[in-house]
Amino acid sequence: MLLWTRRSRVLLWAVFAVLFTAIVLAPLLMIVLASVAGNWTGLLPGALTGSHFARALSGETFASLSVSIQTGVIASLVSVLLGTWAALASQSAPSKLRKAVDTLFHLPIAVPSVVLGLAMLVAFSRPPLAFNGTRWIVLLGHVMILLPFSYSTVSAAIARMDPLLAQAAASLGASPVRVLLRVRLPVLLPSISASASLALAMSMGELGATMMLYPPDWRTLPASIFALTDRGQVFLASASTVLLLAVTLAGVVILGLARGRAAQR
């Protein structure tokens, strides 16, 4: 479409391959290789070992994984719940209010996660609500970070939804609650589950706010990975990263399956 001679195309593809490998493939490859490397002094790892994964799946690191999963699941559930609620409620609100709510719910995106962490630290280390030092502050931090994305994904889906569906249901005599439970939510289910996948992935990878907020007994996996790297244990850190990615992917796939079945209805 753009280049017409074979020679120019081949040349371009060569440059593309080099750049794409460097940008996308190489980092992934490095991490995966490092996660199974016994030692690595030359171009390629010296020996291959599964010991890093074994260690990653036990002790402290495994505890961090469990913390991350719990945080991810709870935080994404709460943020999806609040976001969907706000999106649905704002649809039926007067337009000025809706615009204000829209802006408000998008604001946390503009705040860096570290600053969000700092803010929560400052606010909740003192009465009336002092839960600094507990797991709840970490969960809350995650919820605040995820909320704008949950809201916005569902809000966009609501805007795309055919208004006639709800109106048809109402004209058949269904009460607003019934319309909500039987028509609106089922139609929105695919996008709600998509926003849940997104929220889960974001929570699993969250670092900025978490570093500001986590108490010793609630350390997430990314924070642990940092600690390992800081101590120089890079192979274990790589294995833990691969584990993090694998678990995140698994979670997203499971949610995708639920979405698939919902979409078939």
Place this chain on the structure above:
Amino acid sequence: MTGLALTAVAAPARRREKRPGHGWLLLPPVLVLLGFFGYPLVLVVLQSLESKTGEFGLSVWLDVLGSAEFRDAAWKTVALALGATAGCVVLGTFLALVIAFVPFPGARTLSRLVDTVLAFPSFLIALAFTFIYGSAGILGAGGFLYSPFGILLAEITFYTPFVMRPALAAFGQVSSAQMEVAASLGAKPGRVLRQVILPEALPSLASGACLTMLLAMNEFGIVLFLGAKDVTTLPMLVYGKGIVTFDFPQACVIAVVNVVFSLALYGTYRRLTKGGQRAAVDQA
């Protein structure tokens, strides 16, 4: 990770229902947001105005803004963000151009791969880089990794997909008929690119660049993991003052500055995406 979601945020709503006001239903989520997000931020602003002796005033602000450490961090943050954005735009546009207009078998899978990569945490790149460029790494170049250029390269590597995604979407919209006719009129590929493709893709590229700038400016994971001694960005400074030295008033001042920059960029991004969509509608 934020970026993937941010690209999803950009879609504006097209149709809105008009129904009698049930505004009160909004109260619970809004209260949650105000209580756990608004209230803490207000406190940060207040804390930044509280001096060591407990007085209310701008003394901490003056201290921080005047300090070399802050000015250096602010400058480095902006410079890194600009540099990373420039690099991402060039690289991302090039890669997207090839996938969109000089397709090869498997191009579509590659662009899906790009989408997946968008979901990774940024520290992954930093970690990978230690294996490539670190002192014990393959291309071990000693100090390169821990210099600003190492961080720049890491940020470009991580954020390029964030430019590729809107670029691919924009290039997909350029009609192949236009490119064919342009070629038939005598335009060589370079001219078709400059005068037909890029002008039409410009709004999306601009908003993608703005987004990347926002994300790069607030980047924390990469800078933390690479732990370069002489590269401190604003987020790192907030972290350092908050967690390491417990100097909260100063941390709050820096946080407010960071948020102000961030809000300005985000506002620009929103205006660019809205404008971009409007332009697209006109051309229909």
Place this chain on the structure above:
Amino acid sequence: MTPAVEFRGVSVRFGRTTALSPLDLTVARGETLAMLGPSGSGKSTALKALAGFVVPSTGRVLLDGEDVTALPPHRRGLGVVVQSYALFPHMRVEANVAFGLKARKTPRAETARRVAEALELVGMGEYARRYPRELSGGQQQRVALARALAIRPRVLLLDEPLSALDAALREDMVAELLRLRAELPDTTLIYVTHDQGEALALADRIAVMRDSKLVELGPSRELYQRPSTEFTASFLGASNLIPVEVIQPDGTRVRLGDRELAADPSGTFRVGRPVALGVRPHRVGITAADAPGALPAVLRGVQWRGTGFRLDLDLDGNEIRAEVPDVEGLPSVGERVGVSIPDGCPLVGIG
């Protein structure tokens, strides 16, 4: 004389699909050739191969005797106008028209002159400073024409240029194109369309295409009056195809029902294979059911079309269509009528 355009065995295949079967075709300088056929017939593909947008799998494309098969589109010097106009939205009309000239590094003064000239030619001189989005469909198409003509191409390719316009506008544009053609006698025109009216109005010769193959090629009038294939008869002229029996082996006399008719054997057919008469709807006569010499038929439907009435009839198991100016005295739907077929209709082989 060297033909302006020549296809030598040009075929285009994408994987296992054949978009164009090997095509041999020449177009003389200054001639207008229409490539007519339904969608999927390969006509657009042939045009794309000529323009260089698609590389042929086999064969050669020649322009003025020169082999251009390996030449990229920007070196072929052709003008292209497409259905979607493909105007550059971010440029004004004058910049659009100047595009080709700028690409050839034409000096500024000359560019300005030729742009004005091209816009005048299509009647869009007043709109030079507008943007494409401010123009109507018909106006955009004229600008697209001006853009293609500004570079003074040796061959002008038009790919269904009027399909996106409404019927009245299409009529006007056909008249415009005829006028343009008269002003540019040396420009060869290749016109791709699925509309037989456009083809008949504009073309010197018509190439009828179907299923990626060339079915028939010949002067417009000849193809219309004496089609040699069943497809051409029905597609170009919307003829009814009424199976008949051959009485004389050379096909000049046939039997339909109990009537004997004189026929014009325009198609190729072999003795023993089924044949049909191509009868145009407006040549089908309607009479009373018991009129002498009438063929018995049943009236199935009547539609008023503004310019006349369209009748659907069942002639002894064959569904045929007739066009009549009015329906006074006609029995109602479901009743029997008489049908008369004139002498001299073309005879083609079917099946």
